[in-house]
Amino acid sequence: MGRCTNHVEVAAVDCGANPVVLSVESKTNPTSCESFDGAITVTASGGETPYQYSINGGTFQSSGAFSGLGGGTFTITLQDSKGCDTQTEVTLAIQNSDLAATYHSTADSECLSNNGKIMVNATGSHSPFQFKIGSGSFSTDSVFSELGEGIYRITVKDSEGCSLTVNATVAHGNTGISWTGNIKAIIDANCAVSGCHVSGGQSPNFSSFANVQKNASEIKARTASRSMPPDGRSITQEQINLISCWVTDGAVNN
CATH class of the missing domain: 2.60.40 (Immunoglobulin-like)
Known part of the structure; x- marks a missing residue:
């Protein structure tokens, strides 16, 4: 079985050190119920340029201007070059309607x-x-x-x-996924193995729960992108989902 001693750990990004900030510059309400001539323009600061913008979970674009909108509430997402993001909601009122x-x-x-x-x-x-x-x-x-x-x-x-x-x-509700019942076996079989994340192998040592907990967010991100485990092992989508749920629940020792 292959080993991961040559794998290079990627430093985690601290989005809180220089947070991205999203501001609404202008908005134009649609002229009628049937019209889609509303518009929203947002601006960004902080984080690392270049920025990308998305409306209602759609494809990201380089411009913070969105047009062709009807009435309603829209969620604008800002993402910087490091993947740090933030959101804001903008409401466009419908003219001459009490809906x-x-x-x-x-x-x-x-x-x-x-x-x-x-x-x-x-x-x-x-x-x-x-x-x-x-x-x-x-x-x-x-x-x-x-x-x-x-x-x-x-x-x-x-x-x-x-x-x-x-x-x-x-929202995400607590799923009750357990470290001892669900996650530990996945880590032990795929990460805390000889030549990899164990004592005398690659740091951090995932035989220690404290180290797993400390690196939980990175484990979630890397298993989701399938860059972990990197040495030929593979984990199922169900196992990836279990890890994601456990981390989002708070990565507790349960």
Whole structure:
């Protein structure tokens, strides 16, 4: 079996040392319900240039200007050259309409499946309302279930055809993934092995829980990118997901 003694550790990036800052420079509301002539412009500072910008989880671009927007709430993400990021929400009002929407969500507390939920409440003079999530179809159902953690774009439409969008967040709930029951065996079989992350091998020594905990974020990132383990071993997507859940839960010794 191959060894990883020649693998070079990459220093972790401290995004808190020089945090990226995102500011809204201007916004233009759409002129009507049916119009998509709204616009948002944001600017960035801090971090390391060049910057990239994304709206509602879409493809990143070099410009902080977004146009062709309808009414609703939009999430703008800023990312610098080191991968450090931040987000802000911007709302564009619909002219001459009282259509509005709020949401309540429950966290996704499952690791290998999803149990998050979004419940939308619409108000306005022109009921009944219809709802859709992402690029799905409209229906009268305002509850969306079996969702993973993340940001979801909900569109609400009234009986007059006026619509708006809401960015609804499903948080990460504690999944209960265990160090002793789930994660330790993965580390022991793939990382804390002879010639690799053990005493007398490559530092850090992952035979020590304290070292695993200290490097948990990097382990999560590197297993997700499949750069760890690097020496010909492979771990399954399920194992990668378990590691991610355990780290996001707080990497506790449970």
